[in-house]
Amino acid sequence: MEKVQVNDCEDVLLSMRMISVNLSEIIDKLDRKAIKSMIQKILEGERIFLMGAGRSGLVAKAFAMRLMHLGFSVYVVGETTTPAVRPEDVVIAISGSGETHSIADLGKIVKDIGSTLITVTSKKESTLGRISDVAMILPSKTKNDPDAGGYLERNMRGGYKTMPPLGTSFEITSLIFLDSIISQLITLTGASEAELKSRHTNIE
Numbered sequence: 351m352e353k354v355q356v357n358d359c360e361d362v363l364l365s366m367r368m369i370s371v372n373l374s375e376i377i378d379k380l381d382r383k384a385i386k387s388m389i390q391k392i393l394e395g396e397r398i399f400l401m402g403a404g405r406s407g408l409v410a411k412a413f414a415m416r417l418m419h420l421g422f423s424v425y426v427v428g429e430t431t432t433p434a435v436r437p438e439d440v441v442i443a444i445s446g447s448g449e450t451h452s453i454a455d456l457g458k459i460v461k462d463i464g465s466t467l468i469t470v471t472s473k474k475e476s477t478l479g480r481i482s483d484v485a486m487i488l489p490s491k492t493k494n495d496p497d498a499g500g501y502l503e504r505n506m507r508g509g510y511k512t513m514p515p516l517g518t519s520f521e522i523t524s525l526i527f528l529d530s531i532i533s534q535l536i537t538l539t540g541a542s543e544a545e546l547k548s549r550h551t552n553i554e
């Protein structure tokens with residue numbers, strides 16, 4: 351890394367504000383019917399499988415952990431101990447673009463098996479969006495969307511013209527969305543925080 355002079359780091363605060371404004375705008379555009387069917391299918395599934403690549407995969411793992419805390423039988427696709435998927439299972443793909451090859455290919459296999467496929471994505475018309483039983487659309491910038499103006503370029507109000515780079519908008523939005531699904535599941539099931547805590551690993 352080249353030597354650079356660190357300034358007052360105002361960009362850190364501006365970026366956080368931009369992210370929170372962006373998130374508020376996305377919340378207003380969410381389809382409540384899709385949220386409802388996603389939750390319905392999670393509750394009806396025999397077991398829940400999560401998958402995603404890169405940073406989206408990390409979001410998938412974070413959601414899987416909370417579902418485990420809630421008492422669901424949950425697995426992360428690609429782990430060595432993950433069992434075979436069966437038709438009565440639900441597979442949830444996290445992919446902003448809906449086109450990441452490994453995840454889109456696995457989505458097709460999931461449909462061939464006859465399991466329920468839910469995709470959390472930014473793109474309804476993507477490969478994953480089109481084949482899913484539920485396409486939960488989070489309209490946010492993905493790694494494939496152009497960076498209109500450069501993410502460090504300020505607009506007239508002093509904020510950024512665009513979000514931080516690549517898939518960050520989708521990744522942050524999906525993490526917060528899925529944690530909010532957990533909140534809804536907690537109110538629906540009446541689970542307590544103590545219950546959740548009791549399921550957390552005791553060997554870390």
Ligand SMILES: O=P(O)(O)OC[C@H]1O[C@](O)(CO)[C@@H](O)[C@@H]1O
Pocket residue numbers: 403404405406407444445446447448449450453492493516517520521
């Ligand atoms: O969410 P998508 O579009 O499937 O992309 C998956 C991953 O690809 C990456 O951009 C790396 O190529 C990750 O940062 C991102 O989370």
